[in-house]
Amino acid sequence: MKMRWRKMMGLLLLCVLLVTVAACGSKEAAPSGENSGSNTENSSEGNNAALKDIKVVLDWTPNTNHTGLYAAVDQGFYKAEGLNVEIVQPGTGGADTMVASNEVPFGVSYQESVTQARTQGVPLVSIAAVIQHNTSGFAAPVDRNIKSPKDFEGKTYGGWGSPVEEAVMQSIMEGEGADVSKVKNINMGDADFFTAVKRDIDFAWIFYAWTGIEAELRGEPIDMLYVKDYSEALDYYTPVLVTNEQTIQNDPELVKAFLKATSEGYQYAIEHPEEAADILIKAVPDLDKDLVLASQKWLSPKYQDDAPRWGEQKQEVNPLDTTMEGELEELLEVVRKMHEVLVEAGSPSIISQIKIAHSPSGFSMDTLTEKYR
Incomplete structure (x- = not known):
């Protein structure tokens, strides 16, 4: 059991380190991209182009973890990026299944679920931390x-x-x-x-x-x-926004547009908790108004907390367990394949933020940076 725990925690930390993408926090530094279809409009065209219909699936019933999404819809942030976003609840298979199968391009998940998915070969990728610290x-x-x-x-x-x-x-x-x-x-x-x-x-x-x-x-x-x-x-990231590897590779502009608008939605909720609570209540009138307002006031300061921008995911790692050699190589291969398209789409470089001094597979910060920066 102890070995299983060490392996699980190593993978958890590794996913936080390698399989996450720093999310957008400003118009100048918007994060990277995703896919949901071949007819994606360029986000720079904004309102001059036909809006692209996309869905984002929640992890559970609507609550204040999701307020930024509803605020981005209500305040027109998605439309400004050329997107018509519908927020849906998960089907019987759950949000991870819907995103992994490309049924929807974006979803809300948990870092522990992403970790488990990665070890099973499921192509989920965490693209933003909804809350900066684990609550x-x-x-x-x-x-x-x-x-x-x-x-x-x-x-x-x-x-x-x-x-x-x-x-x-x-x-x-x-x-x-x-x-x-x-x-x-x-x-x-x-x-x-x-x-x-x-x-x-x-x-x-x-x-x-x-x-x-x-x-x-x-x-x-x-x-x-x-x-x-x-x-x-x-103190890992949970919940997180997720997408599919294919979406990142095939449609980076969609991810960039979605994250830019979503970031603005959460920033609105940070700065205007009471108004944001009203937006959530208006969108989901069955929710308890007192609970939504009290929860929003408690949570709004915690979305960004001590991070330089909402959605940021830091890469911090300890020496990795030697029992993880196969999984490590597999995950590093994913990072290598994704690196170029993520940087091109506007996300901070993953590789430049990796701080591994040693890994059982022989990879190092220096060799990764030299080859893939």
């Missing part, structure tokens, strides 16, 4: 008395069936001298947290900006264990 963690009603990962022992966890869940749980429990095998796991799927904890689970993995804020409004106090508080390595 997710394990939450439990206070009457379960879960104050630390040690308290997970003997409790029932409600998850969604991803191997990343157990890997992260094992990591933070081992740091407390606890045994992950003493946790009972139940797949709760999309079940509501507040309903589930009243039935058969004790704790679950949530985003505080939505479920945590809802707990406050309900007057149902929870104990929240943010995963990033137990390891810097767990």
Whole structure:
């Protein structure tokens, strides 16, 4: 189990390092490109060209993680880039499947899902961090008395069936001298947290900006264990915007236009949280207005946080586990193939930001920079 955890975390860090693209933050430095069809209009033509219809699929029901997308629609930022964007909810296969199969060009996902997809050969690429720091963690009603990962022992966890869940749980429990095998796991799927904890689970993995804020409004106090508080390595990007490798290679101008407008949407939400909340409520009137407003006020400062621009994804890596040799070579090959088109499309160079002093496959910062910069 320990080896599996080390491998998973190494891959997680590697994906944050290599398979992410710094997102656009200004008109001068808009990130790079994607594909959704051969009839893409040049974004520079803006309103002078027919609008291109595209879809972006959410990871879950609409919430404040998605406000920037709705703001970009409402404020006309997409139209200014020649795009008519429809925001849709995921089908039974989920957002990752829809993007990976080119059913839609863009989606909302999680870095842990991208990591798992990459190891399985699925061509997902993270192109922007929606939130700069990880606001997710394990939450439990206070009457379960879960104050630390040690308290997970003997409790029932409600998850969604991803191997990343157990890997992260094992990591933070081992740091407390606890045994992950003493946790009972139940797949709760999309079940509501507040309903589930009243039935058969004790704790679950949530985003505080939505479920945590809802707990406050309900007057149902929870104990929240943010995963990033137990390891810097767990302060990864989640959620993220994703696309397909093919889209990047075949239609970089589409990605550039989409990210430029999306960045403006999130910047609007950062600067105008109350107005942005109203936009989300208007677009999705079934949402709880009080929850949306409270969540938006809590989350808006966290979209960009300490990054120089919204969407930025930094590359930071530790020496890599030698058990990852095959996966490393595969991922580096992806980076090599994508590098030229990403830079041409306006994204900061991936290779120039890689800080690997050593890797088990013999690649190094110097050799990569020389050949692909």
